[in-house]
Amino acid sequence: MKIYLMYTIVNIRLFTFVKVKFDMDINSLLSQHQNFKNQTFESRYFSYDTVIYELFKLGTFFGLQEEGESVLGRKIYSLNFGKGTKRILAWSQMHGNETTTTKALFDFFNFISSNHKFTSLLIDQISFKIIPVLNPDGAQAYTRANANQVDLNRDSVHLTQPESKLLRKVFDAFSPDLCLNLHGQRSIFGIKESQKTSAMSFLSPSVNQERSVTAVRKKSMRLIHAINQDLQHHLPNQIGRYDDAYNINCIGDFIQTQGVPTLLFEAGHIDDYQREDTRKWVWYSYLSALNSFIKNAHETGEWEAYFEIPLHEKIYTDILFKNCKIGSKIMDIAIQYEEKLINNKIKFIPKVHKINNLEGCLGHKEMNLSSKQITINGEISSKIPQINEKWSSIKVDNEDILLEQG
Numbered sequence: 044m045k046i047y048l049m050y051t052i053v054n055i056r057l058f059t060f061v062k063v064k065f066d067m068d069i070n071s072l073l074s075q076h077q078n079f080k081n082q083t084f085e086s087r088y089f090s091y092d093t094v095i096y097e098l099f100k101l102g103t104f105f106g107l108q109e110e111g112e113s114v115l116g117r118k119i120y121s122l123n124f125g126k127g128t129k130r131i132l133a134w135s136q137m138h139g140n141e142t143t144t145t146k147a148l149f150d151f152f153n154f155i156s157s158n159h160k161f162t163s164l165l166i167d168q169i170s171f172k173i174i175p176v177l178n179p180d181g182a183q184a185y186t187r188a189n190a191n192q193v194d195l196n197r198d199s200v201h202l203t204q205p206e207s208k209l210l211r212k213v214f215d216a217f218s219p220d221l222c223l224n225l226h227g228q229r230s231i232f233g234i235k236e237s238q239k240t241s242a243m244s245f246l247s248p249s250v251n252q253e254r255s256v257t258a259v260r261k262k263s264m265r266l267i268h269a270i271n272q273d274l275q276h277h278l279p280n281q282i283g284r285y286d287d288a289y290n291i292n293c294i295g296d297f298i299q300t301q302g303v304p305t306l307l308f309e310a311g312h313i314d315d316y317q318r319e320d321t322r323k324w325v326w327y328s329y330l331s332a333l334n335s336f337i338k339n340a341h342e343t344g345e346w347e348a349y350f351e352i353p354l355h356e357k358i359y360t361d362i363l364f365k366n367c368k369i370g371s372k373i374m375d376i377a378i379q380y381e382e383k384l385i386n387n388k389i390k391f392i393p394k395v396h397k398i399n400n401l402e403g404c405l406g407h408k409e410m411n412l413s414s415k416q417i418t419i420n421g422e423i424s425s426k427i428p429q430i431n432e433k434w435s436s437i438k439v440d441n442e443d444i445l446l447e448q449g
């Protein structure tokens with residue numbers, strides 16, 4: 044009896060230790076992100092050739108497979124690894140200019156290559172199929188659409204494009220239990236209540252016009268709630284919920300309508316235009332989602348808390364100039380960057396977005412010019428600027444104000 048009791052106590056202690064250690068691992072991993080970071084990707088843009096080069100470097104464990112071709116004949120690849128019964132299909136850069144989730148995927152592949160005990164748990168329980176770039180032509184040209192100027196996230200029913208057909212074929216053949224639809228959002232989104240930028244946003248897509256909360260939606264809602272809980276420790280009030288208006292032509296809505304839980308990830312903005320900070324949080328969100336998934340957190344438990352995540356809103360602009368004097372008028376001017384690929388680098392070109400009536404609008408950078416006369420593009424202008432006018436320089440009291448992001 045005594046021996047049995049001691050055995051039980053030891054076992055309980057061991058179990059508690061393992062459990063606490065396991066939970067700690069997710070958090071302690073955060074400080075180790077740098078160790079898993081694929082250093083090849085360090086800015087907002089990288090060519091598709093770079094992606095292919097990095098894919099081939101990964102090694103045979105990852106089961107690189109050619110899935111088909113894009114409009115311009117670029118090869119589209121998937122990685123196939125893990126031996127678990129739970130099947131996850133993920134794809135990134137369906138929108139070619141949304142690179143952050145792809146960078147975080149390569150960090151995840153490095154993590155999988157490590158000997159961390161969480162990786163063996165993932166590999167034992169999950170079979171992964173991951174398409175790192177679904178839209179290589181858009182990725183190369185840094186455009187949202189594919190080479191035929193079609194938004195692939197509006198082509199899920201009609202399947203007019205080779206990339207959409209490819210994803211459907213892969214989805215049908217692989218028959219996943221969970222899909223991860225990986226995107227990036229513009230710097231305009233924020234959380235109204237906290238006035239913070241939206242660092243990450245998530246969506247459990249609707250499956251009908253009524254936006255009914257069905258059993259399949261509850262599964263993805265539970266997972267998003269779990270990711271949100273993990274992220275809130277580090278990014279309080281900076282996580283948003285994406286609008287759930289139904290559109291069957293959007294891939295997440297289509298797949299979730301087919302009965303497969305699907306999570307939309309949107310990598311957001313944390314005062315870092317290269318999105319290197321966000322990249323870490325995307326990577327952490329992947330680990331959080333997988334950790335909850337292998338614990339079957341999607342099957343039971345709270346889903347209502349999903350709706351407590353605030354909807355993100357378009358409340359941010361890149362630069363906000365308050366009280367500028369132009370001619371005899373005092374005005375507020377919101378500047379927004381247009382992202383342009385020039386010589387393999389993204390240039391953030393400042394453009395006039397809105398003038399006056401800017402209540403509720405926040406700037407990533409805000410300056411009160413205290414009714415001082417400003418010089419725009421080298422001229423003291425007396426004309427009210429035009430919307431979409433490009434600004435290459437602005438001076439106040441003969442001092443240049445930095446407009447561009449490198």
Ligand SMILES: [Zn+2]
Pocket residue numbers: 138141226227
């Ligand atoms: Zn997108």
